[in-house]
Amino acid sequence: MNKPENNMSLTGDAPAAISTTQKIATAIGLVGLFIMVLSIANVEFPNKTLFLILSLGMITAGTVIFANDAYLGKHAGIKNDGVWFKSNTSRGFWAWIVGISLTLFYVILYWYPEYLGLREDGENTGIIALFDPLSRLISGHGASQWFVYGTLYTLAILIFGYKFILKYRHNKYEIYRTYSVMFFQLGFAFLIPEILMRFNQPYFNPANIWPLNYDFFAGYKMSEFFTAGNIGMMMFIFGIISIFVITPILTYKYGKRWYCSWVCGCGGLAETAGDPYRHLSDKSKFAWNVERWVIHSVLVFVVVMTIAVIYSYLMENPGGGWFTKDIFLWSSAGFLTLIFALIMIFKREQLAKDAKMGAIGYFAIIMSIIAINYFSGNYRIFFFDGHQLRAWYGFLIGAAFSGVIGVGFYPIFGNRVWCRFGCPMAAVLGMQQRLFSKFRITTNGGQCISCGNCSTYCEMGIDVRAYAQKGENIVRSSCVGCGICAAVCPRGVLKLENGSREDRINSEEVLLGNDVDLMTLVHQKSERTKD
Ligand code: SF4
Ligand code: SF4
Numbered sequence: 001m002n003k004p005e006n007n008m009s010l011t012g013d014a015p016a017a018i019s020t021t022q023k024i025a026t027a028i029g030l031v032g033l034f035i036m037v038l039s040i041a042n043v044e045f046p047n048k049t050l051f052l053i054l055s056l057g058m059i060t061a062g063t064v065i066f067a068n069d070a071y072l073g074k075h076a077g078i079k080n081d082g083v084w085f086k087s088n089t090s091r092g093f094w095a096w097i098v099g100i101s102l103t104l105f106y107v108i109l110y111w112y113p114e115y116l117g118l119r120e121d122g123e124n125t126g127i128i129a130l131f132d133p134l135s136r137l138i139s140g141h142g143a144s145q146w147f148v149y150g151t152l153y154t155l156a157i158l159i160f161g162y163k164f165i166l167k168y169r170h171n172k173y174e175i176y177r178t179y180s181v182m183f184f185q186l187g188f189a190f191l192i193p194e195i196l197m198r199f200n201q202p203y204f205n206p207a208n209i210w211p212l213n214y215d216f217f218a219g220y221k222m223s224e225f226f227t228a229g230n231i232g233m234m235m236f237i238f239g240i241i242s243i244f245v246i247t248p249i250l251t252y253k254y255g256k257r258w259y260c261s262w263v264c265g266c267g268g269l270a271e272t273a274g275d276p277y278r279h280l281s282d283k284s285k286f287a288w289n290v291e292r293w294v295i296h297s298v299l300v301f302v303v304v305m306t307i308a309v310i311y312s313y314l315m316e317n318p319g320g321g322w323f324t325k326d327i328f329l330w331s332s333a334g335f336l337t338l339i340f341a342l343i344m345i346f347k348r349e350q351l352a353k354d355a356k357m358g359a360i361g362y363f364a365i366i367m368s369i370i371a372i373n374y375f376s377g378n379y380r381i382f383f384f385d386g387h388q389l390r391a392w393y394g395f396l397i398g399a400a401f402s403g404v405i406g407v408g409f410y411p412i413f414g415n416r417v418w419c420r421f422g423c424p425m426a427a428v429l430g431m432q433q434r435l436f437s438k439f440r441i442t443t444n445g446g447q448c449i450s451c452g453n454c455s456t457y458c459e460m461g462i463d464v465r466a467y468a469q470k471g472e473n474i475v476r477s478s479c480v481g482c483g484i485c486a487a488v489c490p491r492g493v494l495k496l497e498n499g500s501r502e503d504r505i506n507s508e509e510v511l512l513g514n515d516v517d518l519m520t521l522v523h524q525k526s527e528r529t530k531d
Helices: 020-040 048-072 093-111 126-130 132-139 145-167 172-198 219-227 229-254 265-272 275-280 285-316 325-346 353-375 386-405 417-422 424-435 453-457 464-470 484-488 516-530
Strands: 439-443 494-498
Touching (some): 020 126, 048 126, 048 145, 093 386, 132 172, 145 172, 172 484, 229 424, 265 417, 285 325, 325 353, 417 424, 439 464, 453 464, 453 484, 484 494
16 A cells, blocks of 8 residues: 655655765764764873874765765755755754864863863873874974864865865866865965974964964064064065955955955865855844944954054064054054045945944044053053953954854854854955955846845855845955855856946846846936936
8 A cells, every 4th residue: 555645745855864875974984083082081092193094084084975975976066955954954953963062172172172181291192192193293293282173174174175076066166266275274274384383483374364363463473473583574574465465456356255265264164064054144134234243343353452462562572663662553543544534535435324333433432542541651552451452352252253153153053153243354355345346246137036045055144136136236245255156046147256346336226137228217217316
């Protein structure tokens, strides 16, 4: 007798979670992870090198087998089947387990590294000792918790990058930019700094730019640069050029995507390991408002903290010739005033009312704090000591926000929580992208069938469909140019472009499907209305 069909849904049953091969692959990967857990529990392995290779190898093999089975046997094209049905990708039981495990890992990593086996006096134990052989091989030193983290982080970008490339293999843009983030993570963020340590040079990741790298101007870091001879000086100068020359030029030409989706390690992890969670981003207008206030507040915090830190450094090390703490302070105030004035004079019509109010408010507060403290002779230029401000920033933003919430909560809030709500680098690049860049996503509105794939898979919570339906260019500060909206669109509506800045923001082209004749009519009509 036939089994009765109880499912009334037109689309049939929910897709099976994972195949048998994928289950075996998951088990292999978990055994690899289990070796690490055993090492945390201080199980003594007879041969650390062998067990480290075994652990990393099994994690890699498990992911590769899983990815091959999930994508290679199928036609090229986006495969997001069943994301809203699987527990791990729909905020179900496994999502919480993954989220809580990641969060715990970050808490121990940042605040209790001794539980991972870090020993200040004597030989490391636990998982840190397991990584000692690899660390000695690359940097000549024993491992630290940051080496363990850096290795796992890099491995995650490489193996999930492989998975991502298979999934999006029909799309050249996605393939190239994934190779790019894999390259920058492995070479710039992992190997170069470790190899520099081998030669007793300062730890320096050339791809980590201030303000993301909030320690770049910290007193201890500047002392490291200035005492390391020519190479230290070159690093310092390269860091400054990255902030004031490379970043503005590349953002002008390509938008913030050159960094957020092609170079940055945070973006790299979000795009690869975080890819299964991209649809979880909040698309509401409320989230958009929170995003703008929070990310710009973090930016103000990092600017204030950096000014205070450099001011303290110059006060404690007054031998810098003409470049005294006072000259630094007033040139910083002058620079901020110049930026503020330029935006208000030339770009104010592109700012929403709350953005204008926010900018004026923040500017007034920073300037009055500088003035009050300076003229009252208080060396703590922002009421607090620069070192203290840096410590708070490191705790609140550098550790709690970017690590614990930013990655730990991937399975709950989506993969770009940090990039969207917290990263000050994204705030700087986003401002420039919105006001002074050639980048935009063009929309061929007439082709849009309103399926909503683009909005669903936009990790930054942008309602892409709302723009597409109107044939309006997407020029949003938060857009990281990942290109996924264009990749998942079944109608080829969206295109990431760098072009003339003329008419880049075209919010007038509403509901017309880019019909040129109709547009002419609208322009004539609006001219008549003005008359
Ligand atoms: S709008 Fe498109 S390119 Fe921009 S962040 Fe969203 S999905 Fe990525
Ligand atoms: S994915 Fe394409 S067709 Fe679907 S709503 Fe977005 S732009 Fe329109």
